[in-house]
Amino acid sequence: MAEKLLSVQDLRTYFSTEEGIVRAVDGISFDLEPGERRGVVGESGSGKSVTAMSVMGLIEPPAGEIVTGTIEFKGDNLLSLGEDEMQAVRGGKIAMIFQDPMTALNPVYTVGDQLMETIMLHQNVSKAEARTIAAKALEDVQIPDPVSKLEEYPHQFSGGMRQRVMIAMGLSCNPDLLIADEPTTALDVTTQAQIMDLMLKLAAERGTAVLLITHDLGVVAGFCDTVQVMYAGGIVESGTADDIFHNPQHPYTWGLLGSMTRLDEAQQVRLHSIAGAPPSVIDLPVGCRFKSRCEFAVEICDRVLPALRESGSPGQVAACHRANELDLKALSVRTPAKTDEVAS
Amino acid sequence: MSDTVERVEPDASQLPDDVLMRVNHLVKEFPISKGVFFKKQVGAVQAVSDISFEIRQGETLGLVGESGCGKSTTARTILRLLEPTAGDVFFRSKEHGVVNVATAERSKLRDVREEIQIVFQDPYASLNPRMTVASIIAEPLTVHDEGSKQERLDRVKELLKIVGLQPEHANRYPHEFSGGQRQRIGIARALALRPTFMVLDEPVSALDVSIQAQVLNLLDDLQNEFGLTYLFIAHDLSVVRHISNRVAVMYLGKMVELADRETLYDRPMHPYTHALLSAVPIPDPTIELNRERILLEGDIPHPSNPPSGCRFNTRCPIAKEGLCDVEEPEFHEIEPDHWIACHFPEIKHVV
Numbered sequence: 001m002a003e004k005l006l007s008v009q010d011l012r013t014y015f016s017t018e019e020g021i022v023r024a025v026d027g028i029s030f031d032l033e034p035g036e037r038r039g040v041v042g043e044s045g046s047g048k049s050v051t052a053m054s055v056m057g058l059i060e061p062p063a064g065e066i067v068t069g070t071i072e073f074k075g076d077n078l079l080s081l082g083e084d085e086m087q088a089v090r091g092g093k094i095a096m097i098f099q100d101p102m103t104a105l106n107p108v109y110t111v112g113d114q115l116m117e118t119i120m121l122h123q124n125v126s127k128a129e130a131r132t133i134a135a136k137a138l139e140d141v142q143i144p145d146p147v148s149k150l151e152e153y154p155h156q157f158s159g160g161m162r163q164r165v166m167i168a169m170g171l172s173c174n175p176d177l178l179i180a181d182e183p184t185t186a187l188d189v190t191t192q193a194q195i196m197d198l199m200l201k202l203a204a205e206r207g208t209a210v211l212l213i214t215h216d217l218g219v220v221a222g223f224c225d226t227v228q229v230m231y232a233g234g235i236v237e238s239g240t241a242d243d244i245f246h247n248p249q250h251p252y253t254w255g256l257l258g259s260m261t262r263l264d265e266a267q268q269v270r271l272h273s274i275a276g277a278p279p280s281v282i283d284l285p286v287g288c289r290f291k292s293r294c295e296f297a298v299e300i301c302d303r304v305l306p307a308l309r310e311s312g313s314p315g316q317v318a319a320c321h322r323a324n325e326l327d328l329k330a331l332s333v334r335t336p337a338k339t340d341e342v343a344s
Numbered sequence: 345m346s347d348t349v350e351r352v353e354p355d356a357s358q359l360p361d362d363v364l365m366r367v368n369h370l371v372k373e374f375p376i377s378k379g380v381f382f383k384k385q386v387g388a389v390q391a392v393s394d395i396s397f398e399i400r401q402g403e404t405l406g407l408v409g410e411s412g413c414g415k416s417t418t419a420r421t422i423l424r425l426l427e428p429t430a431g432d433v434f435f436r437s438k439e440h441g442v443v444n445v446a447t448a449e450r451s452k453l454r455d456v457r458e459e460i461q462i463v464f465q466d467p468y469a470s471l472n473p474r475m476t477v478a479s480i481i482a483e484p485l486t487v488h489d490e491g492s493k494q495e496r497l498d499r500v501k502e503l504l505k506i507v508g509l510q511p512e513h514a515n516r517y518p519h520e521f522s523g524g525q526r527q528r529i530g531i532a533r534a535l536a537l538r539p540t541f542m543v544l545d546e547p548v549s550a551l552d553v554s555i556q557a558q559v560l561n562l563l564d565d566l567q568n569e570f571g572l573t574y575l576f577i578a579h580d581l582s583v584v585r586h587i588s589n590r591v592a593v594m595y596l597g598k599m600v601e602l603a604d605r606e607t608l609y610d611r612p613m614h615p616y617t618h619a620l621l622s623a624v625p626i627p628d629p630t631i632e633l634n635r636e637r638i639l640l641e642g643d644i645p646h647p648s649n650p651p652s653g654c655r656f657n658t659r660c661p662i663a664k665e666g667l668c669d670v671e672e673p674e675f676h677e678i679e680p681d682h683w684i685a686c687h688f689p690e691i692k693h694v695v
Contacts, residue, residue, distance in 0.1 A: 189624055222632035259553055
């Protein structure tokens with residue numbers, strides 16, 4: 001196995017609120033190899049964004065706190081670094097792109113100023129050199145006329161162009177890891193295709209590892225090598241993208257794939273419906289967190305929280321007591337729709 | 345511009361039996377004004393620019409397009425939540441015959457609205473947080489003065505059961521419900537007056553995938569049970585494929601293609617439809633690896649200053665200079681039930 005770029009072990013990130021302790025991320029472990037593109041998928045509140053924020057060192061006490069765990073990046077435990085050292089990692093070796101590029105950019109500074117600030121903070125270059133690097137960064141993300149665009153303000157850019165600026169900023173210091181938190185969720189589908197295409201090209205060219213956080217399994221399918229599925233603060237399944245999509249081992253992954261509408265599905269089907277809603281992360285149930293919505297739950301699921309164990313292909317793991325025994329692939333998730341001929 | 349539009353004389357009797365609503369040359373402009381004390385109109389955003397289509401009895405017509413294409417404005421204008429700038433909207437009412445919603449008087453409009461309802465995208469913004477679920481769902485009944493207090497309460501409980509909630513939920517407030525449950529409440533409110541036609545404006549866009557499936561299945565069931573007709577507005581083309589019988593694609597205030605579901609997804613002919621369909625990711629790594637994407641150049645132009653000729657010509661991979669940027673293509677029926685506005689229509693398999 002290659003050397004690890006990032007290794008997260010037993011990470012728990014909790015937030016205190018008036019209603020109680022929110023266990024947003026509750027004991028997750030995963031590794032990332034150099035150049036690996038990993039998708040972190042899950043529904044709202046599953047803990048995927050908090051995972052990203054924890055790695056970036058953006059959890060602010062006292063509201064939020066990393067209670068236990070280690071986050072090793074190239075051998076250093078990020079959690080033991082001081083703020084200055086972390087500052088050097090953040091933006092330099094690990095960069096992040098956010099969902100909403102309008103709020104991530106400062107409206108009163110030009111795009112050039114903001115790009116140059118990042119570059120001068122992490123690289124020992126003069127202002128003129130930083131300007132050249134900034135223009136090159138805009139050119140790399142296919143922004144036409146990059147030199148004059150440096151003088152423009154964020155509001156003069158469209159949503160897609162702003163996200164390109166964010167990518168340019170993120171990649172300007174050649175980071176080893178890029179964390180993209182729902183980078184295309186606020187964009188239209190044709191713009192999304194442009195941005196994902198660009199990110200894939202740049203990451204592959206430079207060998208940048210990417211942690212892509214998204215709720216959209218379709219985006220993951222076209223971009224990621226590996227996938228981890230999160231549910232109620234934990235990882236319920238992880239493996240290669242092929243294994244996760246073609247041979248899911250956890251009933252949640254299986255149900256999620258079955259509940260998606262698909263562009264290439266000609267036959268009218270009844271969508272699989274996962275009953276109920278995820279549990280509150282303030283008041284997590286004992287045992288498996290998915291049990292109340294799981295059609296395969298048995299007695300042990302009520303008592304014991306299942307750990308990740310190998311199931312399916314080598315390297316594929318699922319947190320389900322019955323993963324090895326259930327043959328989810330053989331079970332048809334979707335049924336043909338009862339009536340299709342509504343209109344003539 | 346709209347001044348070239350020929351006005352077809354409204355003739356109600358022409359509405360064929362299988363058509364529930366006909367939209368004729370609908371235009372909706374929003375004025376752009378300047379000045380603080382003396383506001384002067386300096387321009388107009390053409391949100392909906394002369395579109396015509398029909399909605400058939402019992403069908404689901406999907407209306408898709410990207411942000412700013414005018415799909416939501418179309419929905420609001422045909423319900424006359426927005427006043428149309430021009431055009432007609434003929435609706436076949438069960439009780440009042442064919443009514444032109446675009447020109448009807450207020451009292452008539454109010455009667456017809458019992459049969460037309462809307463469900464909004466954001467289940468957090470569309471329910472009043474200070475009203476109980478019972479009063480939210482009963483509000484249409486109260487406004488239209490239907491039944492006694494007890495009858496209304498019974499109907500509320502019945503509606504809650506229909507949309508998959510508990511009758512005991514009637515006395516709770518919206519904040520006690522999740523996003524999916526709130527959307528069910530919005531649907532129950534829309535069903536209260538037993539409408540025949542429902543406009544669903546991005547009803548599942550704000551919901552998580554597993555909850556989306558629950559609501560889509562519910563909408564399916566309701567349509568079968570009550571024989572409803574849906575106008576389903578969405579930006580997600582896979583959701584639209586799942587739920588619609590026919591699909592219309594809009595771009596910058598214009599309808600560019602309209603066909604039945606199979607035709608639109610299997611044999612689309614407009615270059616914008618091609619690009620749109622090829623951009624939608626499919627949750628399967630093997631398929632995604634081998635798919636060819638048609639990436640469009642640039643961004644959507646602003647509707648206050650749309651390009652001349654075909655509105656798509658500035659981004660179209662097959663546009664011909666001297667034709668597409670000069671002459672607007674007519675929205676015409678290229679084969680039975682397949683409408684398109686393009687000078688160079690061509691079948692392309694992109695899904």
